[in-house]
Amino acid sequence: MENRCLFLSRTKLAALVAVALLVAAFSQCRISPNAGAGADPQDFLPLDNDISGFVKKGSASLMTDQQSIFNAIDGQAQKYIDEGFEEGVEQLYSNGSIDIDVRIFNQGTPANALTLFNYFMPTSSQTLSRSDPLVVVDQSLATSYSLQYTKQNIYMQITTTEKSDFALDMGEQFYFNVDKKIGAQ
Numbered sequence: 001m002e003n004r005c006l007f008l009s010r011t012k013l014a015a016l017v018a019v020a021l022l023v024a025a026f027s028q029c030r031i032s033p034n035a036g037a038g039a040d041p042q043d044f045l046p047l048d049n050d051i052s053g054f055v056k057k058g059s060a061s062l063m064t065d066q067q068s069i070f071n072a073i074d075g076q077a078q079k080y081i082d083e084g085f086e087e088g089v090e091q092l093y094s095n096g097s098i099d100i101d102v103r104i105f106n107q108g109t110p111a112n113a114l115t116l117f118n119y120f121m122p123t124s125s126q127t128l129s130r131s132d133p134l135v136v137v138d139q140s141l142a143t144s145y146s147l148q149y150t151k152q153n154i155y156m157q158i159t160t161t162e163k164s165d166f167a168l169d170m171g172e173q174f175y176f177n178v179d180k181k182i183g184a185q
Helices: 002-027 066-072 077-082 110-119 165-183
Strands: 061-063 087-094 099-106 125-129 134-138 146-151 154-160
Touching (some): 061 066, 066 077, 066 087, 077 110, 110 146, 110 154, 134 165, 146 165, 154 165
Antiparallel strands (some): 125 134
């Protein structure tokens, strides 16, 4: 009888531990506040080495509310908020010689994302795509490139730390990688 009670106690303990582990695992998951508007922008970030030797440099900066977007992009945050900001992420990547900064924002609706795209449209740009997705490269920067992108309710900026053909090619590879992930949603 005592062995049977000990067995039941161990079984109950194992079940409680399993439930606790499941609760802990799922409590770490972020769920987009507007699930119908698409996935969490962090889901669209390239993985290490998805793009030709580029790996994450530090951890992602998550933007989930007004305070966190102001902390991340103080000077421009209000425009994002005015245009339906729901959440965003910023991640820096490096291959050892070039850094590429990727910012992805869920603006809630395609119209909000397009409004941001048009608002931040550079004065001197090269259009990479005129359809969905819309993609332009800012040609006016002296030492870097900045790509702007919008598709569905996502607005994205990719900035290189160098102005070279290689840096532009890598920026485009980041855009292709993110676009593929958005298209899979």
